[in-house]
Amino acid sequence: MKLGINGFGRIGKLTVWHHVSRKFFSELVVNLGRDVGQSIDDIAHYTERDSTYGALHTFLYGHTAKPVIKDVDEASGSMVVDGIRVRFLREHRNPKDIDWAQEAVRLVVDTTGKFCDPTFPPDHPGGALRGHMEGGADKVIISAPFKMKDKGISMPEDAVTTVMGVNTDDYDPRIHRIVSNASCTTTCLAHMIKPLINYFGPKKILSASMATVHASTGSQEVLDRLPGAGKKDLRKNRSVMNNIILTTTGAADTLRLVIPEMEQIGFIAESVRVPVTSGSLIILVVNLQEELTGEPIKRDLINQIYRKAAAEGPNGYLHYTDKQNVSVDIIGRPRAAAIIEGxxxxxxxAEVTIDLKKIPGLDKNGLSMFKDQIIRVPVTQAVIYGWYDNEMGGYVNMLADRTVSIAEDM
Structure with a gap:
């Protein structure tokens, strides 16, 4: 079976790296949508080298390995990468114009980040996910959250968001044709909060918040530039090289699609970008209601919840460590959606003081049942740190597992 990949940026290239190593697909067809460099030799040069993960052959086999790209051919637009043929298309950027049928491609992974609205028709002027199916694909996976322009429209029945190891089985091969693999941040966050929900239940989690200290991405500027016309965010056009930049994240919204219990929990998500190429961190803060009698929730209990979840997880996506890490330590960690640093x-x-007389709807008869109309409820605030390689280790590997699982049902 062949796999189509639309886009060859950070996620697109690393997706190729993963699949030439995994060898599940017999051939990869990558749509660039434009001419690149002077020849296909320049594409091979780009494919072989990476500023974060090093050379492809050393990534695959270690520092004594030899280059693995061979048979680079301009006429066919192809090369052989570690035994897997990779063919590059350079004609069309709009998904509906890509002839996947001609390439015998039934499954496409769109890594461009540009086509995220599952409600757009195939002939949408700016391009659309459904255009891939117009071109002959049966199913499309996107490496980004869905972003629906019209907030009043419901999610189409044939579209679903999944995070591997959290709601994997929400994908139904009989129904779903468009699948979002969420984002790297949502993937890590889902694996961090799911064990707490499983143990305490959503009603005991009063509220939660998270901040991601996120590596730089290709959407940021190397040097300061003027903002685009109509742009409101005046930070995105500032240099990523020497700034900590406040930004936004849609992780809270996407998380509700992956873990429905989050609808019952007040949740806030924030993000800052820092000048590193990969390796990000989520700081999760959870407010837990204590039992009115009994021992308070201890640090050891929280860590034990994660130790057990990591040890018993069927896919090994959640990792736990008692070691002290910095961001570079977790880059390339295989199949690690989240690494909890215990x-x-x-x-x-602490105790939260509640004046029952100020609770709306509680009448005098109800108040008379209480001897003391001022009550104190114990609340524990827990802070948990979770690392994730926002490119290969914590995201591309999850994306690839989702891709293979869908292909196996086709």
Whole structure:
């Protein structure tokens, strides 16, 4: 079976790296949508080298390995990468114009990040996910969250968002043709909060918030530039090389699609970008209601929840460590959606004072049942740190697992 890949940026190239190593697909067809460099030799040069993960052959086989790209052919637009033929298309950028049928491609992974609205028709002027199916594909996976321009429209029945290891089975091969693999941040966050929901239940989690300290991405500027016409965010056009940049994340919205229990929990998500090429961190803060009697929730209990979830998880997507890490330590960690650093877990318990007389809807008869109309409820605030390689280790590997699982049902 062949796999189509639309886009050859960070996620697109690393997707090729993963699949030439995995060898599930017999051939990869990559749509560039434009001429690149002076010849296909320049595409091979780009494919073989990476500023974050090093050379492809050393990534695959270690530092004594030899280059694995052979048979580079301009006429056919192809090369052989570690035994897998990779063919490059350079004619069309609009998905509906890509002739996947001619290439015998039934499954496409769109890594461009540009086509994220599952409601757009195939002939949408700016291009659309459904255009891939117009071109002959049966199913499309996108390496980004869905972004629907019209907020009043419901999610189409044939579209679904999944995070591997969290709601994997929400994908129904009989129904779904468009699948979002969420984002790297949502993937990590889902694996961090799911064990807590499984243990405590959503009602005991009063509220939660997270901040991601996120590596730079290709959407940012190397040097300061004027903002585009009509742009409101005046930080995105500032240099990524020497700034900590406040930004936004849609992880909270996407998380509700992946873990429905989050609808019951007040949740806020924030993000900052820092000048590293990969390796990001989520700081998750959870407020837990204590039992009115009994021992408070301890740090050891929280870490034990994660240790058990990591040990018993069927796919090994959640990792736990007591070691002290920095961001470079987790780059390339295989199939690690989230790496909980238990050394930094901490918690504090305090009492929240509630004046029953100020609770709306509680009448005098109800108040008379209480001897003391001022009650104190113990609440524990827990802070958990989770690392993730926002490119290969924590995202592309999950995307590839989703891709293979869908292909197996086709």
């Amino acid at each position: 050394h930094e877990t901490h918690r504090r318990t």
